[in-house]
Amino acid sequence: MAEPTKPEAGAFKLPDPTEFGRSMADIAERSQRIVAEWLRRQTESGLQSPDPLNIGGAFMEMTAKLMSNPTKLMQAQLGFWQDYMSLWQNTARRLLGMDGAPVIEGDPKDRRFKDDAWKENEVFDFIRQSYLLSARFIQDVVKQADGLEPHTAQKVDFYARQFVDAMSPSNFLLTNPEVLRKTVETGGENLLKGLKNLLGDLERGKGELRIKMTDMDAFRIGENIAVTPGKVVYQNELMQLIQYTPTTEKALKRPLLIVPPWINKFYILDLRPKNSFVRWAVAQGHTVFIISWVNPDERLAQKGFEDYMKEGILEALSAIEAATGEDGVNAIGYCLGGTLLASSQAWMTAHGDQRIKSATFFVTLMDFRECGELGVFIDEEQLKMLEDKMNRRGYLDGSEMATTFNMLRANDLIWSFVVNNYLLGNDPFPFDLLYWNSDSTRMPARMHSFYLRNMYQENRLREPGGISLADTPIDLRQVKVPAYFISTREDHIAPWRSTYYGTHLLQGENRFVLAASGHIAGVVNPPEGGKYSHWINTDLPEQPEDWFKGATEIAGSWWPDWQRWVTALDKRQVKARVPGDGKLPVLEDAPGSYVKVLLT
Known part of the structure; x- marks a missing residue:
């Protein structure tokens, strides 16, 4: 009988028995703690x-x-x-x-x-x-x-x-x-390391799986991300307002106000110098202000959508006037920030407030009739369950929102990490975008319920008087200032065909541009990289498919197209404004303290 073939030397590595024993003891102890924490949380949250x-x-x-x-x-x-x-x-x-x-x-x-x-x-x-x-x-x-x-x-x-x-x-x-x-x-050391990675993710989630997508220790806000120089010049309960330091001798007369979403933090527009929209806009001569929203807890449970308008956009406009002496601004709203911007414009129009002279909407829904796969999570049963959960805590936990968004691209944002972290036993690669994606924020209960029911479930924003803010029925059709819409072709969160309908709600001179890629990469696409193309068409037919048929594809970033559009509205220049030189004192260095509040 032939002898069994022996494996070649080095073909199979045997684990060190002592180290293996220590690892298994550590795994057993951590597992007990995780299970106990999970059971405690289930008891507290009810059946x-x-x-x-x-x-x-x-x-x-x-x-x-x-x-x-x-x-x-x-x-x-x-x-x-x-x-x-x-x-x-x-x-x-x-x-x-x-x-x-x-x-x-x-x-x-x-x-x-x-x-x-x-x-x-x-x-x-x-x-x-x-x-x-x-x-x-x-x-x-x-x-x-x-x-x-x-x-x-x-x-x-x-x-x-x-x-x-x-x-x-x-x-x-x-x-x-x-x-x-x-x-x-x-x-088998990869599997042992993978098990440790799994336990670490369960510990971070206190019994719920919170997959680690990147090396969270590789980034420091204000040190290697969100580093464009500037100062916090105003703050209230909901936001800090950052004014960035100029890099040009002259600046456009109209300041630029950026309203990011509060579902994530503002520094998606200021990740690194090479891909920072903020840095680029400053270099183009804009006096850039950006809102940094607070990461709310149960104390802000009763803050509503209208509070984000009053304490966010309206107070920011007043602060900008104090800082620069200008009562007219160009404004940008990103995603939910854009929905708030359009709603605020309608409210301001009803009150004769004309401080926003132009509006730019990054991947923004105003008509939610085709809201994409997020609509899967919006029905009466799910909303009641979500509201019960939010009302007990006062907010929606950021990790739950992150899980929802990750499910929209499960292979890229869930299963690829399961394979890499748990089966291959690798540590996740340092990646600034995934760090930002993991740095999630909470949603105040009252605001989020209003947003989901009135926008996603009932689609009332598109209706004249469909919703009221601060006791005022609003109508998007009364907004007549110029607007620039940038959407992305592969957007899973704000499908471009739905964002297009906003061009027929607002009644100003509108321009719609479609970028390649998705909700983030298509927007954060600096000219220096020129990674993704964009499509332009000055006509705005009723249906988005007809718009695309007549569109022309242009290589590279859409940012220069926006710059040409916004400067054509008002080319006047003034001496560049330095934070603190106006009527607002400097409170602290950018990126401020609100953005550094982490979920626990």
Whole structure:
């Protein structure tokens, strides 16, 4: 009988038994603490519904619709089994050394299957194609359920894709060739390190999984991110107002006010000098002011949407006038900040306040009729559950909002980190954008409930008098100042076709520009990099598809196009303004203290 073949020296590394024992003892102790903390939190929060999102009900309704027309389902099943038989035959041919064409190619941009073994190894190629065929079958069946109410159909489609993404063979040890290879090379140390990473993420989330996306110790706000020089010149309960130090001798007469969203922190527009919109705008001669919103706790639970208008935009305008002597500004609103800006303009118009001379909207929804996949989370059952939770605490926890946004791009923002951190046992790579993404903020209960119900659920902002702010019914159609709309083609949060409808709500001279990429990368696209293109079309037909048909693609960043647009409105210049030279004293250096408040 032949002797079993011994593995080559160094082919499999055995772990050090002493170190392994210490690691397992540490894991056991940490696991006990995590479970105890999780149980304590469940007790404090009360009994939860086993299906708070009503996913089960949606899928039951889909199943009933499918059973009412079994012919379609049978046809889909037949096609699936035919493809599967072809895959078996082609795999068998490859195992015999013959050529076998793939039954399904998959997306070449799909980074889950970038390892060469997924195609070169017959077994892993079979696993990959089996998964892709199954995924296609599931999604095809879901889309064939006729007669579903649109919101139910959207929910079924969304959660079917969540299931499909979760079941990818790349997410499991025994079916991921890269993970298997590293496990052999390290003697399983990658899995031990991955388990420690998992426990660390559970500890940070106090029993809830909070995946670490980047090296959180690699960045310091005000030291290597958010470093454009400036001063805090005003503050109240909700915000600090930052005025940036000029880098030119002359400045445009009109100051520039930037209103970021309070779902995340303002420094997405000032990450690093190379991609900072703030730094670039200062260099173009703008006197830049930006609002840095507070990270609220239960003490601000009763702050409403109108408070963000009064204590945010309106007080910022008064502060800018005191600092510069100018009562007219160019304003920019980003995402939710843009929705607040448009709403505030309507309120100001009703009161004869003309201090905003032009408005720019970064990926901003005003008409929420097609609000994208975020609409999956907006129905009466989910809103009541969310409101109950917020009312107990006084706010929506930032990690819950972050999880929602991450689900919109689960493969990139969830499963890629599961593989890297837990299966491969790697530490996450330092990345400024992911640091910002992880630096989440809370939402005051009253404000967030108003926003979700009036904007997302009932879409009342687009209606004349549909909502009231500070006892004043507002009408976006009464706003007649020039407006610049920048949206992004792959936006999962504010779909560009929906943001386009804002050009027909506001009645000024409007310009719509579409950038490549998504909600963040398409906006933060400096000219020096020129990474993404943009489309322009001076006509504004009623439908966004017609606008795109007539649009021209331009290479590079849209920032210079905006600069030409805003300076054409008023080219007058004055001596550059230094923070503290006006009527407002300097309170502290930028980026201020509000932005440094972290979630605990």
